[in-house]
Amino acid sequence: MIRLFLYPLAIIKNWWVNPPIQVLEKMSNDESSAVRYYVARRPNCPISSLEKLANDEDSYVRSYVAKHSNCPVSSLEKLANDEDWYVRYCVEEHPNCPQYLKDFIKVKNFISRYESYT
Numbered sequence: 193m194i195r196l197f198l199y200p201l202a203i204i205k206n207w208w209v210n211p212p213i214q215v216l217e218k219m220s221n222d223e224s225s226a227v228r229y230y231v232a233r234r235p236n237c238p239i240s241s242l243e244k245l246a247n248d249e250d251s252y253v254r255s256y257v258a259k260h261s262n263c264p265v266s267s268l269e270k271l272a273n274d275e276d277w278y279v280r281y282c283v284e285e286h287p288n289c290p291q292y293l294k295d296f297i298k299v300k301n302f303i304s305r306y307e308s309y310t
Contacts, residue, residue: 258282
């Protein structure tokens with residue numbers, strides 16, 4: 193009897209850990225930022241969802257897009273100009289970040305610090 197009960201839980205757990213791509217695409221449109229944050233953290237998140245979440249209003253979601261190993265360079269370029277310093281930091285630390293973006297972020301951070309003093 194216990195085996196019958198645990199089997200559906202194992203299926204649910206596997207689905208939660210590795211949801212289908214179609215589900216992730218729908219979840220990336222959710223009104224809850226916690227759900228969008230979950231989508232951005234999934235290793236199998238589709239590139240189309242990452243590109244959409246790069247424009248998210250929540251900086252935590254955008255930072256996880258910038259950390260994602262499959263984040264396209266076009267999204268990294270968009271996030272390099274983000275107003276949140278941590279999002280820019282995540283872009284700069286991304287292994288696929290081109291050198292010109294790293295240089296741009298350094299200049300942007302310098303200007304931001306300068307403007308905060310004036």
